[in-house]
Amino acid sequence: MKKKLVSALLCTAMTAAVLSGCGGKSEPATDAAQTSADAAGAETTEAATAAAAENLTEFAQVPEDVDREQTLTFAQGADPRGLDPALVDDGESSKPIVQMYEGLTQFGDSNTEVEPCLAESWEISDDGLTYTFKLKQGVKFHDGTDFNAEAVKYNIDRQTINKTEDMLYADFVYGDVAECNVIDDYTVEIKLTKASTPFLNNLAMSLGAPMVSPTACEAAGNNLNEAPCGTGPYKFVRWDKNEAVVLERFDDYWGDKGVSKEIVFRTITDNSARVVALTNGEVDIIDGIDANVVDQITAAGCLLNKTEGMNINYLAYNTERITDPEVRKALSQAVNVPELVQSLYRGYASQATSILPSFMPGYSADVTQTEYNPEEAQKVLADKGVTELHMLAYTNPRPYNTATGQTLAEALQGYWSKVGITCTIDAYDWTTYKEKIGTGDYDVCLYGWIGDNGDPDNFLNLLDSEDIEINLAQYHDEEYSQMLAAAASLPNGDERNAAYGEMEQKIADENVWLPISHQENLAAYVSNVQNFIYHPTGNTYLSQTYKN
DSSP states (O other): OOOOOOHHHHHHOOOOOOOOOOSSSSOOOOOHHHHHHHHHHHHHHHHHHHHHHHTTTTTTOOOOOSOOOEEEEEEEEEEOOOOTTTTTOOOOHHHHHHHHOOOOOOOOOSSSSEEEEEEEEEOOOOOOOOOEEHHHHHOOTTTOOBBOOOHHHHHHHHTTTTTTTTOTTTTHHHHHHHEEEETTTTEEEESSSSSTTTTHHHOOSSSSSSOOOOOHHHHTTTTOTOOOOOOOSSEEEEEEETTTEEEEEEOOOOOSSSSSSSSEEEEEEEEHHHHHHHHHTTEEEEOOOGGGGGHHHHHTTTTEEEOOOOOEEEEEEEETTSHHHHHHHHHHHHHHHHHHHHHHTTTTTEEOSSSTTTTTOOTTTTTOOOOOOOOHHHHHHHHOOOOOOEEEEEOOOBTBBBBBBHHHHHHHHHHHHHTTTTEEEEEEOOHHHHHHTTTTTSSEEEEEESSSSSSHHHGGGGGGGSOOTTTTOOOOHHHHHHHHHHHHHOOSHHHHHHHHHHHHHHHHHTTTTEEEEEEOOOEEOTTTTSSOOOOOOOOOOOOTEOOO
């Protein structure tokens, strides 16, 4: 499928920095040889960066003589939680999911502009409450059954009328849906309870929105986590837990066929081991890179892809435990965020002065966060009698925090110790961590978010969810809910942007979160990998990616 060119704004945001030449295995370099290589690399960086930037706007046409029997291997830092898009909420699950599933709409190759996908076209009523979709004909699910209007209704009813508590993205995607009606075999009508500007963007999201096979879903007892079945260019082969998810090309795919015969998503939790696997040629692409390994990657002749991240890395205060806003403010005052970000991320992340990244609609430079003031923090905490905190953290790197959660937790622990607070840290692997935060047994915890759809509602909605695994601050405020609903119904423009700025200031004033950083998207790959784009949503669509 051919998609639109990136907009001027996101084209700037998505410029890559390619820092080296060839890939695969390499011998250790002598100091003199390394110095020479570094000098040569510096001379060619500008040209290589320009070429990479051109490639990153859209997928290039694949040469006819490319090897279509190859295997492409992507290594990530944690195992998926599952492979049913309605039942998971993490990026590690999302990466294999987007190879197997599709939604009614999709995003551009390197931006969040909405385009047709399983829906060929749509009409919106004048009041913004009724969407009528014309569906693509001749599309098959991986089990051979037909994609049609009944399948769309099944998927929407599954996450509205028949929603279960583990459908974590249902409210994000379908929260405003009143009903879904079949008009004919390839026409479906969706009625909303209120006008929703983000709705078409929501339908392109990688979680919640993708269409699953109704037949396969019923056969699997309404849980496709281990038996995924969609319409995408790749189909499921097997999942070796904590090792790899294996996919193969779906030759009956309705669009441009996948290039590689097989795509493997390997789980390598340790950052250093993941880098070694790349530089030894065991894997082709990795993500979850931190600043400490960049030189090792480029010295081995691999390429670094660096793009501005549509994400937020934050500390959440459990507002049902730390109920006093003055205590939350004092805890935030104890942390020197600019120093912390520079120390941990060494220029590969920027300080978060807002929940929203600066390039997103709704971002306001006028939002003011609590400033570093350890003297005031120590006084308030002593007056309030606060001496202890219990923090939950994760042990692995995340796309929004490449330093690992435990490293960030220990840095925060150090700042708080200087103002008289003893912070106990309980750190877990990612899967266990998700289970632990679901209990609500913490004073503070670390988390983050990667924007799913390029709309500010997707970020600010986190603080209005009833699901503790999304709204970790357990923040419930009627005024905020009303502000959020009103903003979602406004058309894009200055009034809507201002509404999100007001919501951000309210959250900052009440110190619900301590915003920390916006991480740059960092991925690396061997130099013969072609057509690789790290999407701003944190996904990697690999059907047109290949090795030459």
